[in-house]
């Protein structure tokens with residue numbers, strides 16, 4: 001029996017007096033795709049960012065691919081483990097956050113070279129492969145400012161993949177895109193899921209949730225309200241809050 | 251304006267003709283200006299530089315030898331009536347009267363000594379008659395002349411360095427002394443004719459005139475005295491004169507020193523650094539009470555012989571004062587200069603009382619002004635003619651007005667100035683006919699332009715649609731606007747140049763010393779570059795400290811910024827250079843300057859860096875961290891390059907400001923551009939010229955760097971959205 005690749009236990013997050021994540025648990029198996037939905041302010045982004053410690057959780061443990069970190073432990077070892085987890089978990093942001101002073105290729109090879117100390121030729125070869133995979137070979141030397149939103153997000157995905165992560169975190173990757181550009185990004189994410197990547201995705205893209213997700217979590221006010229396979233949760237939700245939310249967005 | 255007239259003409263023939271006329275006129279003006287400055291023959295205003303000048307004992311006659319080979323003789327008593335004596339075939343380098351003013355002697359670069367009978371000359375009328383006698387050497391130019399009081403003996407110095415003593419009666423050369431080892435530039439004869447003195451390099455030799463026996467050798471200061479650093483050391487003797495009483499010898503040198511020697515004791519009686527440039531002539535008054543000296547610093551100075559007390563400064567010449575003499579008494583002073591003027595000064599009030607020029611004509615000042623105008627308006631005219639052709643239209647009379655005002659101005663004013671001369675209108679016309687011709691020509695041009703056929707509306711032959719026509723019209727408007735802007739710049743330059751010339755801007759001096767002043771430019775650049783490098787490092791550290799949450803770092807940085815910003819840069823420079831030695835830290839001036847500028851600008855630039863770093867969004871940090879990059883990697887690879895791009899334009903501005911502020915380090919003896927300009931200007935009394943060079947250099951540098959900064963900015967912004 002395979003072990004879960006992500007194990008979250010008793011996760012809490014406070015922003016000052018504001019209790020945003022109220023003790024959630026989650027286990028994700030390798031190759032599993034988990035989609036988190038929920039109203040604005042539910043704490044979805046915060047949860048995701050706690051997974052790679054862009055936000056330091058207030059309490060609980062996070063374990064990714066065997067690297068376990070307890071919240072708020074001081075010291076060097078703690079920081080080393082955060083670096084380790086970040087290399088195992090690639091992240092894609094709503095606002096792309098590409099480095100504007102680097103070309104598409106530059107963006108992709110940056111982390112492998114500086115963090116993994118990968119030789120440049122190897123990093124470039126790998127980056128070209130990834131660019132081809134996201135369908136942007138001809139944009140290799142363009143600066144982000146000359147790419148469309150969809151193209152930028154695809155480069156951002158390639159950039160995260162260049163670190164050869166074990167899992168991928170997506171925080172509303174298509175929300176900042178014009179409707180006609182959403183498709184190209186979703187298509188890349190689907191391919192990624194099909195190739196067996198473990199993914200935790202915060203999105204309102206219901207097609208993706210329905211077609212690709214193995215499990216959907218409805219989150220509200222810092223807790224899991226309901227969790228289940230897509231057809232079950234989307235067509236036949238048990239909780240009143242879930243029903244209201246789905247009625248609202250579908 | 252008759253719109254229909256031109257509407258069927260693509261480019262009216264009248265218009266074409268106008269362009270050609272303007273171009274032609276402009277071309278001619280330009281040619282005139284160029285040939286004037288190149289020393290060409292066409293000069294609407296000419297004078298001949300005075301080389302030497304003599305005044306008769308009664309103070310009534312002034313004789314001036316000039317470059318054009320003529321001697322001009324003015325009769326002061328007779329309203330400065332002028333005679334021209336022609337005889338020399340080269341520049342006249344020396345003139346002298348005997349004490350009774352019955353004979354006038356002159357020498358020239360043609361190697362001749364001419365002896366004139368004053369009575370004959372005066373009675374011969376304006377042509378001046380012939381020389382009474384001509385003595386000649388075959389050995390080349392004669393450079394200086396001295397005459398004994400009774401006219402019985404002459405002494406000359408030739409370019410060959412030989413001192414010749416002549417007997418004017420027989421025409422024989424009694425003695426030919428030399429040449430010595432060094433160049434001889436000055437000769438003097440005692441009034442009784444017994445002694446002849448000549449400057450021989452740095453020394454002065456005195457011989458018995460008739461026998462050539464060497465009597466004295468005045469060499470610096472008397473033995474045993476401290477001579478190092480005394481005035482006149484190591485300078486060449488350029489002027490000499492015996493006092494009428496025979497007790498003293500005065501000498502002037504190329505370093506501007508005036509010395510009075512006690513001949514008996516062979517000793518310097520007194521010395522003064524009298525002039526800021528070479529002394530050209532020294533002369534005693536009849537009672538041996540006063541001494542006059544003239545110099546290449548454009549001034550005449552008067553001294554009391556006993557004690558060497560300064561007794562008057564006379565300024566007004568527009569160039570080197572080549573020669574000076576006393577008039578009827580010690581308070582009447584007459585000087586001649588390379589500007590071609592002879593001036594009479596009131597010694598009591600130190601004022602100019604009379605001014606005459608060596609040739610009737612336009613004043614030399616207006617001559618150069620005119621040439622400058624011609625040069626400038628010629629350029630302007632060519633530009634405008636080209637513009638008219640390009641734009642195919644004439645909408646603004648203003649541009650031609652601009653073009654014509656200049657020449658008109660420079661024609662009318664000099665003409666008016668000729669009324670200062672007591673000459674008839676026929677003579678005046680004879681001098682000024684080229685100007686009048688030009689004037690008529692310009693009036694014609696302006697009148698022609700006013701003609702309706704010329705004033706056609708805008709034409710765009712190739713434009714088919716209305717939109718195209720409008721576009722073309724706008725473009726032509728832009729071109730015209732650009733032309734006007736260009737013309738205005740040019741106009742200002744011409745005006746400035748002319749005005750400065752009017753006040754005696756010494757172009758030759760500027761040309762001569764340009765390399766010296768520019769020699770400081772390298773240092774200016776070096777200091778600025780070094781200081782900006784230091785400032786950049788300090789600013790980066792300061793900004794990081796300011797942004798950190800470490801209270802110590804934050805405090806130190808805040809203190810530094812507050813202290814530096816709260817005190818004047820000049821005070822900081824003095825602290826680095828003058829105050830630190832008191833703490834046992836002595837810095838080289840250059841280093842002190844770089845540190846002061848760098849530390850100062852560092853404080854100001856801290857804010858720039860802080861703003862630059864803060865401008866980088868949180869998303870960039872998060873993206874980098876999510877990829878596993880450490881904080882320092884994130885800063886180096888992601889934040890810094892982007893922040894740099896933001897701060898480079900302001901740093902460029904700081905660098906440009908720094909180049910200008912670097913002038914302040916001239917205060918602590920760093921020999922950069924400003925220091926050199928200041929030093930040279932002070933020494934030569936030529937502050938206008940030297941600081942003009944310095945200012946021009948800073949200006950040009952600023953323009954050049956602004957250009958490159960613009961390029962850099964575009965380069966750095968290559969990732970930005972266009």
Ligand SMILES: Nc1ncnc2c1ncn2[C@@H]1O[C@H](COP(=O)(O)OP(=O)(O)OP(=O)(O)O)[C@@H](O)[C@H]1O
Nearest residue numbers: 015016018020038039040041042043044045046047
């Ligand atoms: N850095 C922060 N400091 C203080 N409060 C924060 C911070 N980040 C998030 N919050 C708060 O935490 C709550 C959850 O925010 P979060 O961004 O996780 O919501 P979300 O579910 O992602 O919503 P959305 O769909 O709008 O993105 C919100 O009330 C938000 O105001």
Ligand SMILES: [Mg+2]
Nearest residue numbers: 044045046172
């Ligand atoms: Mg969110």
